[in-house]
Amino acid sequence: MEEGRCEPSAAGARGASRRAMKLMARCGLAAVPALMLLFAPLLANRDEPRIAGLPLLLAWCILWVVLTPAFLYGADRFREKT
Amino acid sequence: MSGSTQALLIISAIVVGTIGFALLAVRRIKMEPAEFIVGGRSFGALLLWILLAGEIYTSFTFLGAAGWAYGKGAPAFYIIAYGPIAYIIGYFYLPLVWRIGKERGLMTWPDFLVDRYGSKSLGTGVAALQFFLTVPYVTLQLTGLQILLTIAGYGRFNATLAVSVAFLLMALFVFTAGLRGAAWASIIKDSLVLGAAMFAGIYLPIRFFGSPAAMFERVSQTQPHWLTIHAGSAPYGVTWFISTVLLTSIGFFMGPSNAQSIFAARSDNTVRRNMIFMPFYGLMIMFVLLAGLTALVVVPGLKGTAADQSYLLLLQRHFPAWVLGIVAGAGCLAALLPASVLLLGAASIFARNVLGNTRYVRVLVLVCAVLSLALWIVAKTSLVELLLFYFNGITQLAPGVMLGLAWRRVSGWAVGSGLVVGELVAAYSLHASTGPMGINWGLVALGCNVAVLTAVALVFPRSAKAPEGSFRPALHPTAEAGDA
Numbered sequence: 001m002e003e004g005r006c007e008p009s010a011a012g013a014r015g016a017s018r019r020a021m022k023l024m025a026r027c028g029l030a031a032v033p034a035l036m037l038l039f040a041p042l043l044a045n046r047d048e049p050r051i052a053g054l055p056l057l058l059a060w061c062i063l064w065v066v067l068t069p070a071f072l073y074g075a076d077r078f079r080e081k082t
Numbered sequence: 083m084s085g086s087t088q089a090l091l092i093i094s095a096i097v098v099g100t101i102g103f104a105l106l107a108v109r110r111i112k113m114e115p116a117e118f119i120v121g122g123r124s125f126g127a128l129l130l131w132i133l134l135a136g137e138i139y140t141s142f143t144f145l146g147a148a149g150w151a152y153g154k155g156a157p158a159f160y161i162i163a164y165g166p167i168a169y170i171i172g173y174f175y176l177p178l179v180w181r182i183g184k185e186r187g188l189m190t191w192p193d194f195l196v197d198r199y200g201s202k203s204l205g206t207g208v209a210a211l212q213f214f215l216t217v218p219y220v221t222l223q224l225t226g227l228q229i230l231l232t233i234a235g236y237g238r239f240n241a242t243l244a245v246s247v248a249f250l251l252m253a254l255f256v257f258t259a260g261l262r263g264a265a266w267a268s269i270i271k272d273s274l275v276l277g278a279a280m281f282a283g284i285y286l287p288i289r290f291f292g293s294p295a296a297m298f299e300r301v302s303q304t305q306p307h308w309l310t311i312h313a314g315s316a317p318y319g320v321t322w323f324i325s326t327v328l329l330t331s332i333g334f335f336m337g338p339s340n341a342q343s344i345f346a347a348r349s350d351n352t353v354r355r356n357m358i359f360m361p362f363y364g365l366m367i368m369f370v371l372l373a374g375l376t377a378l379v380v381v382p383g384l385k386g387t388a389a390d391q392s393y394l395l396l397l398q399r400h401f402p403a404w405v406l407g408i409v410a411g412a413g414c415l416a417a418l419l420p421a422s423v424l425l426l427g428a429a430s431i432f433a434r435n436v437l438g439n440t441r442y443v444r445v446l447v448l449v450c451a452v453l454s455l456a457l458w459i460v461a462k463t464s465l466v467e468l469l470l471f472y473f474n475g476i477t478q479l480a481p482g483v484m485l486g487l488a489w490r491r492v493s494g495w496a497v498g499s500g501l502v503v504g505e506l507v508a509a510y511s512l513h514a515s516t517g518p519m520g521i522n523w524g525l526v527a528l529g530c531n532v533a534v535l536t537a538v539a540l541v542f543p544r545s546a547k548a549p550e551g552s553f554r555p556a557l558h559p560t561a562e563a564g565d566a
Contacts, residue, residue: 031170050298
């Protein structure tokens with residue numbers, strides 16, 4: 001998606017819906033790591049398999065901690081520049 | 083030189099050296115109130131990162147996380163999980179808070195509420211609440227400090243005097259150097275704490291078991307099911323984990339000093355960039371958990387709060403005194419620096435929102451320090467309940483801030499009634515057993531708070547004639563005044 005530029009009134013409605021799409025993209029991307037961490041004990045509540053020696057539940061949490069900046073950075077690409 | 087002298091000398095050198103370094107760094111800065119409280123709103127991304135890491139990762143991270151891994155096992159993983167979610171939520175609302183703060187000269191959360199809802203009494207009430215919750219939280223850091231100094235002194239002396247001296251020294255330091263000084267001191271604190279945590283989390287398992295992987299093998303042999311969460315609603319079960327992570331991430335930035343740190347940023351982009359990259363710093367907690375689990379196998383049998391001493395006892399018994407000194411020194415900074423920023427937060431709120439005069443803030447830092455220390459010395463044990471109350475109590479501010487940004491109808495009355503109900507439920511829960519279905523009581527309180535706020539906002543919406551104040555529709559950025 002290209003950078004949001006405010007177009008004159010004729011394209012106003014289209015601009016509004018594009019802004020809504022961008023907002024959804026931001027929230028959607030940011031929600032992924034949040035949900036993965038919040039529901040970790042439902043998604044990965046196991047000791048084995050071990051990942052690099054770590055029990056699965058801990059490895060899962062660490063994985064999503066490390067991925068959070070990537071997802072937030074991605075979400076930030078859809079921000080309206082002011 | 084005996085072990086205890088050696089360790090304590092190293093700790094003193096670390097604390098004094100850090101203070102000296104920070105004083106040197108800010109020696110040319112003129113300490114006006116805005117500089118003192120919010121660093122003149124001039125912190126770049128790196129200094130803000132260091133300050134946030136410096137105030138967020140406290141002695142609870144350094145000792146408590148290990149104590150949880152030692153005493154409870156997998157429920158301790160919640161300490162890793164909530165940080166990133168807090169930053170994700172913060173990414174969406176804190177840049178907006180920063181911008182409103184810049185436009186309208188805000189420095190504290192009560193400032194923000196007064197500005198948004200046009201109600202001075204709401205601001206004063208919240209300020210008093212935050213103040214009385216924060217002072218006991220400072221004393222928690224003092225207890226952490228006492229644990230560290232007692233172990234570093236090999237139990238040969240009473241640490242109360244040393245705690246008092248170190249804490250008053252730190253209070254004088256913040257009195258002199260303000261928020262910027264604390265940020266500079268955090269550079270040393272963060273690097274030492276990171277180094278100490280990595281040493282404890284990686285080297286200790288290698289030394290005793292050959293590798294961290296082998297350590298986990300041993301833990302699951304000696305303590306089956308230690309590394310997973312119990313199903314269902316048992317204490318520290320699945321619903322407890324989810325509700326606690328949710329509660330803690332929502333309330334994460336509601337403490338008095340957090341608002342100041344956000345307002346200290348140079349721009350909303352500085353805040354945003356910090357929220358994106360802060361999660362990396364939380365990896366440090368993993369090392370502390372590893373150290374706690376190592377201690378569980380090597381020095382088993384510590385009960386209750388003694389579990390907080392887990393890996394430090396390991397260091398004390400199996401390593402030379404200078405190693406203990408450096409690690410404990412890092413831990414002392416992890417207690418002292420957040421304590422000093424909390425003092426600054428409590429003092430700022432009291433000066434600005436209760437007394438109504440920002441000029442008193444520096445003197446109040448010292449008053450708060452003496453008050454906390456006195457409270458700690460006379461009432462250590464009876465403070466435990468207040469501490470349990472701290473986080474649940476502070477979190478009840480979140481609806482007023484977050485919904486206030488997103489929903490025009492919310493009035494000061496709605497926020498006030500929600501807040502009172504939330505605090506009452508939180509207070510009631512102190513004497514109740516596990517929450518309904520194992521849910522953390524704090525989240526139950528927050529739910530009641532939001533329900534009452536919503537009901538009042540629907541029935542008695544904000545009057546259309548009320549001044550716009552700082553209201554910005556958070557989710558509709560194009561409607562913002564700042565877009566022009």
